[in-house]
Amino acid sequence: MLIELRDVTKMYKRDTLEVSVLDRVTMSVDEGQFLALMGPSGSGKSTLLNLLAGIDQPTSGSIRIAGAEIAGLSERQLAGWRAQHVGFIFQLYNLIPVLTAFENVELPLLLTSLSKKQRRDHVMTALDIVGLHDRSGHYPRQLSGGQEQRVAIARAIVTDPTLLLADEPTGDLDAKSGQDILTLLQRLNTEFRKTIIMVTHDPHAAERATRVLHLEKGTFVAA
Amino acid sequence: MGLIAGYNLRSMLVRKGTAAMTSLGIAMVVAVFVMTLSIAQGFRATLVASGSPDNVIVMRKGATSENVSAIAKPQLALIESFPQVLSDSSRRPLVSPELVVIISLPRIGDGQPANVPLRAVGPRAFDVRENLSIVEGRRFEPGTREINVGRLAVGRFAGLGIGSEVKFGSAVWTVVGVFEADDASFESEVWGDIDLMLPAFQRNEYQSLTAKLTDASAFESLAAAIDADPRLQLTVRRERDYYAEQSQTMTTIIRVFGTFVTLILSVGAMFGAMNTMYAAVAYRTREVGTLRALGFSRSRIVVAFLVESVALSLLGGIIGCVLALPVHGLSTGTTNMASFSEVAFKFRITPALMVAGLVFSALMGAAGGLLPALRAARIPVARALREI
């Protein structure tokens, strides 16, 4: 088991009201799985993803990833953990506009002690995998939506992370580009054995995954 | 138009922090502007107040100021005899022979030796200059080594309080009275009997004569009469004109300096305003697009943003004026280069100056907001609606 969640709860405070977004969620994910998390808006699926990514902390419960307990780590420790273990893919790509595709993909590597040449090799490899080798010098504004997302995926895999997390990766793309992205994700899963957890509300996208879980009002429900 | 302007002003409140900082930047510039120019105003006011409309000052022909003038004693009687000169109730002509020298006294503030003007005057000096009044003690007794001191001088130079003994001209003089003169330059002076002071300073000629005319209009006939008389190599000026001229150079220097500094500073603040407005425009791109789609014209958009920028700056201008106000009435002094003597005066903020400050702030706002406003108008409607 790569990922193990036990009794994870997340509460938010809105003025004096306490809202429970995740209610004692328990789940486990094996290495090499391509998991789709589905549910209506407000179901807590994005929150769950954020917890797995280590960019949010649960109110209570345990989250073990690759043998390490990440619930309760300090912000600094989480940052370091994220750099090593997580590749995050956003719905809106979130590339840095003043950096080229190459430089965007290189960003996570700046946190490592790799030399310039080593970084370059990793980046070009990642760009090859997503098929954007010859666009490495382009700025995000010079790329189409689909191409931007592919750069984002390259950025997510360049550090060879333990798991890939994607939050509605095709939500902002047209049908064709969306298909391409999903195909890429599948390939990363089958060919490169990457563990992927994808949040989506699109059943067609979920079909590409090897396992689907449904979330509703903070708990797992049957399909 | 009112709709957009109102809407813009309200959205200004939403970005309070940014708006506040821009306003404050402008406020500082206006404060500096008002404060430095109030120095010039105060200096000039003090000197101009020294001139009475129906007084004249008589000097040697060709002298540019009383300090370099010389008038032989017998000429006093000649001037006194002119019909244009007013006499008091006892039929004595109101003419005061005068001589100004500088004595060195420590300044109270920094202890440095200051050039204090000492004006040796005739017995009727107080009557010739009617806006002078004794506020403490009494007038000096002619024929004695008593002296009077102007109120601002007492506060600025050491050892001039009532009862003090001041040593100069190889003698000791006693302060018996303090006078005030509506902040005129006389208030920085020490006055004493000219008949005693001339020999004390090894001088035997007056420098100038100040006379009161029967009427301000009598000036021309007096000037003509003096010109016509070959015994008198003298020139006569209206006292007002004389002092206005004396203040010219210094006032100009201070004004130029103040304007120069604030102009440069204003450019910096203007860049700040520009930045803020550009950001405001970028932030509200979608809103502007919507308004355009609804039919609001480009010029309305420009005006709305300009209004916002000017309003922001005017607010800063008001704050700046308020910041500068405490300075009004503060006593300070500088050396009037024309007479080489120190003049005490007060910072003087006039309503006109504050209005100038506000206009200045509005101009900064308009200049800073122009380019961003034009950019807002050029936002293409379609793109704006797509903008996230």
Add this chain to the structure above:
Amino acid sequence: MKFLALIFKSARRSKRRTALTALSVAIAVFLFASLRAVLDGFNAGAAGSSSTRIITIRSTSLIFAMPSSHANAIRGVDGVRDLSWANWFGGIYKDPQNFFAQFAVDAESYLRLYPEILLTPDEKQAFLDDRTGCVVGDGLARTYGFKVGDRIVLQVGIPIYGTQDFTFTVRGIYRAGGTAVDNQSMMFHWKYADERAIEKGQIGWFVEEIDNPDRSAAIALAIDEKFTNTPYETKTNTEQQFMASFASMFGNLNLLLGSIAFAVVVTTLFVAANTMAMSVRERTTEIAVMRTLGFPSQTIFFFIAGEGMLISLLGGVLGAGLAVLLVNGERLGITGGFVPAFGVSPRNALTGLAISAGIGLVAGLVPATLASRLKIVDALRRVA
């Protein structure tokens, strides 16, 4: 190092905003350096004064003269090694607006006492040999185009010198080797002026060279004691004190110019802080993304603060550079008369640069702190 590249690229984000901010800082530094230069100019005389020179004037005030008989008495005072004297002439050159300092000096001794007056041996000899000769400072020569051999006619300003104009021949153009002497003055022979004076033997002030600077106060006192209770009492001070009193004539310049400089810095602080805040606010998502990638909040802090510093320093270099090039009293044509020469010294420029760095630091502090404390999930949610 690799992070530095990131900071640079980030600053290019909005070139216009970076430029506007840098320009604001440039202006602040320019003004600051200029104000300091003017202040230093006024204090230069005192700063450059010699510790072995003291000045004697009438105790009543500078405008009164002393009889030349004082000279011998002063020479007799223990500690006085050398003596010279000078008068303020106060003449008019063509127009009262053309104001510059004119001194009637005891030439030979004066040049001895002021080695800062640099003349070629030929010029010096020519001046000493010509009773109606004069020397002018190179700054003055540039302003009016005076050359050796030119005639300078001065109208009498102070009545004691009679009514006839004085004509002088320029025998030399001197350079000022130190700030105790300024290069905007004209000097001629006291003997010649005294010949034509209505009252003879009148001296404006004496300059004495003393043997031991530590004893300056005692020697000064000894000089003054020689003339106590005589009709011509004196007050002797060190040259530094004498010069300092001139600087204080205009009023508390330190306070005035200092306050303006303060206002300048504060204004720019607002502008710079404003920009940084705006810039950060627009980048919340980006910052959240970088945090997601694993950049620790401390690093984010340095990025933002570093960017602020970079832009400020850019402006600082520009402003200081411009100040050094442009702000020079002579170049601006306003020195002469009572305004001493001034220019932006390297030290002023460096202080200006330091100020710009300081502005960048303080202005960036709050935005940087806010950026580093950002809650990732909040920032990400803001967009969607």
